[in-house]
Amino acid sequence: MGNQGWNLSTPLYRKPTDNLTMLHFSSFHPKHIKAAIPYGQTVRMHRICSEDEECDGHLEVLKGALTRTGYDAQLIDRQFPRATVRNRNDLFRRQTRAATDRVPFVVQYFPGAERLCHVLRDLQHIINEDEHLTKTFPTPPLLAFKQPPNLKQIIVRSKLPGSQDNSIQSCHGGRCKTCQIVDIDTTIMRGNTSHLVHGRYSCDSANIVYLIRCRQGCPEAWYIGETEQRLRQWMNGHHTTINRQEGSFPVGEHFSGPGHSALDLWVTILQD
Ligand SMILES: [Zn+2]
Ligand SMILES: [Zn+2]
Structure with a gap:
């Protein structure tokens, strides 16, 4: 081939709408998550840009965006080289983290929660004093955080009350x-x-309020009742009053009346 000396180069493409929005540094997140953002972004640029010059240009832009988003210069200066010193070829390999059998100690994140790590380590000797516990927990538990409900989850509802998702179905x-x-x-x-x-x-x-109507449209046959039982169990009682033609029960009286049968009965649920 006569193409010796030719190289493929890969630049980073940024959409015109990309304004480099990132998690703000003042946001309520564990420190390691915020530190991972400059590092992760640097790795990404280093991996995509085949030319150092091109990469440096993007890193300058990234630095500006991070600074505007509240990240301090020290953190950026610490995290950038961690990524750029890595061999670019290594960045294409899938990283596998060594599996751990440490028991996770999960808490909802709060400011200062990272310090629990020391507490767990300091208290490990209590576990080690017990021969059974020390077998189950040979090393201090792995501290893990779960996210507390954020403002969006507290304030925003995805459903409007009473608009969609109302349904009455047969239970099959x-x-x-x-x-x-x-x-x-x-x-x-x-x-x-x-x-x-x-x-x-x-x-x-x-635990519902139900309405019984007559399929023949008899205007006087509107019966509203409530029950703690399941509607299908409760309706069996109504069927009994119809079958026995029990006139003392309004439902039994109407649906066992002239020209009517239990098949005319129509039931729906009004509310719980
Ligand atoms: Zn049913
Ligand atoms: Zn009727």
């Missing part, structure tokens, strides 16, 4: 007799007024 239970008579419409109309059902229910729901 094999022996459920209510599945066939449950009305799945979440808007209940009476004259010009409507009631919107908020929540997700099925004939298996318990």
